[in-house]
Amino acid sequence: MAVYTDVSPEELEAFLATYEIGRLRAFKGIAEGVENSNYLLQTEAGSFILTLYEKRVNPADLPFFIGLMEHLASRGIDCPQPVKNRAGAALGTLAGRPAAIATFLVGTSVRRPSAGHCAALGTALAGLHKAGADFTAFRRANALSVPGWRPLFEQAEARADTVAPGLAALIADELATLEPNWPTGLPAGVIHADLFPDNVFFTDGRLSGLIDFYFACNDLLAYDIAICLNAWCFEPDGAYNQTKGRALLAAYQAERPLEPAEIDALTLLCRGAALRFLLTRLVDWLNVPPGALVRPHDPKDYLRRLRFHRAVRNVRDYGIALAGSAA
Amino acid sequence: MAVYTDVSPEELEAFLATYEIGRLRAFKGIAEGVENSNYLLQTEAGSFILTLYEKRVNPADLPFFIGLMEHLASRGIDCPQPVKNRAGAALGTLAGRPAAIATFLVGTSVRRPSAGHCAALGTALAGLHKAGADFTAFRRANALSVPGWRPLFEQAEARADTVAPGLAALIADELATLEPNWPTGLPAGVIHADLFPDNVFFTDGRLSGLIDFYFACNDLLAYDIAICLNAWCFEPDGAYNQTKGRALLAAYQAERPLEPAEIDALTLLCRGAALRFLLTRLVDWLNVPPGALVRPHDPKDYLRRLRFHRAVRNVRDYGIALAGSAA
Structure with a gap:
């Protein structure tokens, strides 16, 4: 369960205007991850995950996390791929928190692995x-x-x-x-x-x-x-x-x-x-x-x-x- | 913030098999509604909302709620439309709770209405x-x-x-x-x-x-x-x-x-x-x-x-x- 920071639709709209992923169609807080706030975004370009990094995450670590996901995705690993904004940055600020948008990964987890x-x-x-x-x-x-x-x-x-x-x-x-x-x-x-x-x-x-x-x-x-x-x-x-x-x-x-x-x-x-x-x-x-x-x-x-x-x-x-x- | 009941992927798979909405592609608990547990479902047929009715909802009221949404949707009101399972029922049981699947409504709410x-x-x-x-x-x-x-x-x-x-x-x-x-x-x-x-x-x-x-x-x-x-x-x-x-x-x-x-x-x-x-x-x-x-x-x-x-x-x-x- 992880939606610690409340994002107003107005703030979100302004944040999304810095990206080239089309207009917003839906926006819902999701119960995924335990350290950060995660939202499902649906735009004209498809589904994405918006993450707001909360206090337990050290901002100094964010370039490592973002850079790693970009690196792994470029090597063909199926993982969320950070989406860059119009300025070429994968990390922005939303509702006073560092924030990033990543591609939406299809699939579901298993509870009892075989x-x-x-x-x-x-x-x-x-x-x-x-x-x-x-x-x-x-x-x-x-x-x-x-x-x-x-x-x-x-x-x-x-x-x-x-x-x-x-x-x-x-x-x-x-x-x-x-x-x-x-x-x-x-x-x-x-x-x-x-x-x-x-x-x-x-x-x-x-x-x-x-x-x-x-x-x-x-x-x-x-x-x-x-x-x-x-x-x-x-x-x-x-x-x-x-x-x-x-x-x-x-x-x-x-x-x-x-x-x-x-x-x-x-x-x-x-x-x-x-x-x-x-x-x-x-x-x-x-x-x-x-x-x-x-x-x-x-x-x-x-x-x-x-x-x-x-x-x-x-x-x-x-x-x-x-x-x-x-x- | 509302995911009170935890649904295992295995239970979900069995529940979805009773519907004709294709195979599951993604499944995430969402922070919507305060009385019930809500999940976003993505299947081959599109996006849906799965609701598990929690204790604060009287099961005797469910036919009213489900029937009303069906009625309103049939009258052209844009509201979630209950999806019937193969047996023609809009209400089933999942993780020990009454549960229903409804169509996913596009749009976002406003915080400061004009x-x-x-x-x-x-x-x-x-x-x-x-x-x-x-x-x-x-x-x-x-x-x-x-x-x-x-x-x-x-x-x-x-x-x-x-x-x-x-x-x-x-x-x-x-x-x-x-x-x-x-x-x-x-x-x-x-x-x-x-x-x-x-x-x-x-x-x-x-x-x-x-x-x-x-x-x-x-x-x-x-x-x-x-x-x-x-x-x-x-x-x-x-x-x-x-x-x-x-x-x-x-x-x-x-x-x-x-x-x-x-x-x-x-x-x-x-x-x-x-x-x-x-x-x-x-x-x-x-x-x-x-x-x-x-x-x-x-x-x-x-x-x-x-x-x-x-x-x-x-x-x-x-x-x-x-x-x-x-x-």
Whole structure:
């Protein structure tokens, strides 16, 4: 649910006059994305998404996001393509906020991904990583990687055990393991960093696009895989589905084979990805205003994932095909 | 902001299979309407609005709403037209709620209506009243007319003065006037009862449609005019704009001339309309949960309107052309 800034029709009309997308036919706030306000625009030229960047987005990051989407679209990745105004700029100001118009991506997300969906995701993720390899115009560090986790924990520590007994000790133990042992030197580049099922569109069973690049950053490519394994390959009861994991990993490797060091690091990266979402969800969960209309995600879903990864003794448990195995 | 019920893509697919509107291309929750969940659907056949009826809507009223929209559309009124499924029904069940699909209406609402917009509204309102005259298949009483006001006041009375000093006494006085003097015997029929600017779409300056019929009911036609005068003809500073009122009333009367008794009752009807929205906004205002994301409308806007109407001594103050005057 995301319409934080109210745009008057008069302001909108003036903003659209700076673009060459024809006259407005319809305009509706939509419940997509969680950080920004998003509107569906219909004009004589078709459908578009208008995004107003809200306070949680750092304006200094906008050239990275906009430039990345332009770059990826130019490399054939199906993602929203920023539309330039008459002055050639993809970023303007509307209702006092930075604002951009992007093309409308056809498709719908799936709630319960199948192994086939996971395979399609693996292919698209590798394609994204390859297409992003030469995006060097801007850089953006991952604010939610290892150095960002302890400050989140400190916000949540005192009340963590109200969510699950022993949670504070478990997170402290996990940080003590991950901080000194986090892999370095692995292949790095642009990662999406939030490629949950609701950010992936399918049309007639085929993957038709990726959206919401507002967590994208420069980081380890295999960390993006770890985020996706967490987000796509666990069942509602918390069990890891190795068939889905195998499908995702094999499809990814068909496009970009993992290096041995990436495979060795996979369990640790999966633990880190689970901890990252556990921590942000825990902080949101503990800070929900009473009576708020939006219910945050239950952090315990990611606690179950973390426990799974901590128990993994062999990376084959993820369903990965090791060198010498059949792909 | 209105997406209260979450619809999974799988449930949606099964629901759409009962319609003949082609395959799904896009699906987004939209911030439209306040009582129900609304989604934009794009299919091979075009754009549609999917509405899930939430708890505040009485399922027994749905045949009235759906039947009314079908009736009005068949009479040439630009309003959402319910789409029937393969079984010929306009009402189905989705995610455990009654649900309907309607055609997508092109246009955008205005925030600050001009006199021209008010004139267009007057024409459309009279057209609506004439088109609704032979809608007799279902009836729906106005739950928010005179008998509904005192119960609302009783919910708000104890804390009303925290909103504005003397408010409780003013409302009590107003009820004491309106309850025994509310007009009877005036022309009645189907009224929209909530025709605020956000429920009226314009395209290229022309009125292109009316939406949100979920307060529609059988009541005095002139009461609908009074609601519109309140909603369209006051400036942000609380002043009545007689030019706008004149435009609305003249355009309405060009389609359906008011009877003398309706004109005589106009001030009282305007007071009643102002009181109705003052009361519902006051109750919402006093009951907003702390930390809620949705800020209710300030009831004081309608207090200012009510004070204006209480001071009106001559119905000409609304800008109405009386018999013998120039139209």
